[in-house]
Amino acid sequence: xxxxxxxxxxxxxxxxxxxxxxxxxxxxxxxxxxxxxxxxxxxxxxxxxxxxxxxxxxxxxxxxxxxxxxxxxxxxxxxxxxxxxxxxxxxxxxxxxxxxxxxxxxxxxxxxxxxxxxxxxxxxxxxxxxxxxxxxxxxxxxxxxxxxxxxxxxxxxxxxxxxxxxxxxxxxxxxxxxxxxxxxxxxxxxxxxxxxxxxxxxxxxxxxxxxxxxxxxxxxxxxxxxxxxxxxxxxxxxxxxxxxxxxxxxxxxxxxxxxxxxxxxxxxxxxxxxxxxxxxxxxxxxxxxxxxxxxxxxxxxxxxxxxxxxxxxxxxxxxxxxxxxxxxxxxxxxxxxxxxxxxxxxxxxxxxxxxxxxxxxxxxxxxxxxxxxxxxxxxxxxxxxxxxxxxxxxxxxxxxxxxxxxxxxxxxxxxxxxxxxxxxxxxxxxxxxxxxxxxxxxxxxxxxxxxxxxxxxxxxxxxxxxxxxxxxxxxxxxxxxxxxxxxxxxxxxxxxxxxxxxxxxxx
Numbered sequence: 401x402x403x404x405x406x407x408x409x410x411x412x413x414x415x416x417x418x419x420x421x422x423x424x425x426x427x428x429x430x431x432x433x434x435x436x437x438x439x440x441x442x443x444x445x446x447x448x449x450x451x452x453x454x455x456x457x458x459x460x461x462x463x464x465x466x467x468x469x470x471x472x473x474x475x476x477x478x479x480x481x482x483x484x485x486x487x488x489x490x491x492x493x494x495x496x497x498x499x500x501x502x503x504x505x506x507x508x509x510x511x512x513x514x515x516x517x518x519x520x521x522x523x524x525x526x527x528x529x530x531x532x533x534x535x536x537x538x539x540x541x542x543x544x545x546x547x548x549x550x551x552x553x554x555x556x557x558x559x560x561x562x563x564x565x566x567x568x569x570x571x572x573x574x575x576x577x578x579x580x581x582x583x584x585x586x587x588x589x590x591x592x593x594x595x596x597x598x599x600x601x602x603x604x605x606x607x608x609x610x611x612x613x614x615x616x617x618x619x620x621x622x623x624x625x626x627x628x629x630x631x632x633x634x635x636x637x638x639x640x641x642x643x644x645x646x647x648x649x650x651x652x653x654x655x656x657x658x659x660x661x662x663x664x665x666x667x668x669x670x671x672x673x674x675x676x677x678x679x680x681x682x683x684x685x686x687x688x689x690x691x692x693x694x695x696x697x698x699x700x701x702x703x704x705x706x707x708x709x710x711x712x713x714x715x716x717x718x719x720x721x722x723x724x725x726x727x728x729x730x731x732x733x734x735x736x737x738x739x740x741x742x743x744x745x746x747x748x749x750x751x752x753x754x755x756x757x758x759x760x761x762x763x764x765x766x767x768x769x770x771x772x773x774x775x776x777x778x779x780x781x782x783x784x785x786x787x788x789x790x791x792x793x794x795x796x797x798x799x800x801x802x803x804x805x806x807x808x809x810x811x812x813x814x815x816x817x818x819x820x821x822x823x824x825x826x827x828x829x830x831x832x833x834x835x836x837x838x839x840x841x842x843x844x845x846x847x848x849x850x851x852x853x854x855x856x857x858x859x860x861x862x863x864x865x866x867x868x869x870x871x872x873x874x875x876x877x878x879x880x881x882x883x884x885x886x887x888x889x890x891x892x893x894x895x896x897x898x899x900x901x902x903x904x905x906x907x
Contacts, residue, residue, distance in 0.1 A: 671702065782835075
């Protein structure tokens with residue numbers, strides 16, 4: 401991409417993470433981490449303490465707290481005052497000594513995390529503030545944190561983000577591009593790193609900090625950026641000193657994630673099938689899925705039956721003794737979305753695949769749809785039913801050309817609407833084939849009951865920071881005479897309302 405003080409910054413074309421390659425040597429980094437590396441004045445100390453309180457607010461209880469890269473100990477000091485039993489790990493010997501002087505009972509160990517040999521399943525929470533970007537081996541680092549946290553223990557990470565407004569505005573002059581910053585995350589790549597290390601229920605928000613004009617000036621004086629540092633210095637000359645010291649809350653360049661310790665991923669996929677009055681196809685669908693070996697994954701088939709008036713329920717109940725089948729029986733039909741949501745509640749796989757109970761889609765497409773997820777390239781895949789020159793592939797009903805044309809035009813309209821409102825370039829946002837990592841919907845509330853659920857699921861995953869890719873799939877639509885259940889009058893109205901709500905409402 402570009403160089404930072406003679407160090408190459410590269411970007412992975414698959415996952416999008418940015419890093420220095422090759423990385424600076426330990427000797428080069430030691431020259432950076434000197435006694436004066438941290439900004440230390442009375443004013444900056446107060447600001448750091450106030451920002452520390454913002455991170456601690458993410459944790460709802462107290463207990464044993466570990467901070468990695470604790471610096472001069474401002475967060476540990478605030479946490480101890482709030483009742484936490486604190487432990488810090490810090491690379492800088494000088495910072496360790498300053499941190500120890502601030503604490504009454506807390507401990508601070510000097511060195512790398514892996515050398516600290518902390519006890520397993522010991523800490524209730526861990527905070528890493530502006531540290532993970534300095535780490536060489538991200539996977540080993542997060543795995544070690546996973547080991548020392550208690551089950552369901554919380555992990556809070558604050559780090560600069562390449563999709564922040566300041567990064568997009570300043571480009572290669574972004575103030576976070578420093579040789580001591582070895583890795584550069586965005587919300588998607590941070591989620592992937594946490595997922596790979598066994599963390600669940602990840603929620604990512606904008607990274608708020610408490611700063612003032614004086615702190616910003618001092619920062620740009622210490623970390624010189626051509627064109628930016630002189631401009632900040634000049635502007636501050638016209639501001640009274642009193643105004644420069646007024647603290648304010650701002651999102652500058654970072655994100656904050658909150659996760660829980662879960663089990664290490666086991667390469668398991670949950671296939672969710674919602675069925676209502678599908679006696680002609682459900683047995684073939686279930687038998688085909690059970691017989692299929694899906695990319696060497698352990699398969700969990702979840703069948704949700706919604707009070708069919710034919711023999712669908714009886715057929716599904718005949719699979720009750722299958723060890724890898726879960727059956728959810730609903731008393732009344734409440735819509736496809738409601739049934740899928742019921743399936744998601746009992747799903748335990750790291751990967752989710754939604755399958756209709758008819759035979760419109762081709763089961764042989766499972767493998768290419770899952771490949772981007774299993775190779776860690778992407779987190780969210782859509783199986784696009786049409787593309788290329790054959791834009792009318794989506795709906796082709798024999799002897800119902802008018803209906804086919806109407807539905808195809810409607811599809812183009814809604815695809816365009818979603819693309820414009822949510823800045824996408826999707827051909828088939830309404831496809832049933834949605835394949836995603838489970839963490840795409842962590843901490844996400846899904847409420848839609850009918851076919852509008854397809855739009856809700858898509859849009860909320862996108863707004864959670866996961867950019868989908870589309871892979872063409874085989875598809876042959878059945879007609880309304882053959883059992884298609886979409887209502888061409890009421891459902892489009894419902895879709896419009898749902899899309900409008902998803903655009904206007906906050907997540």
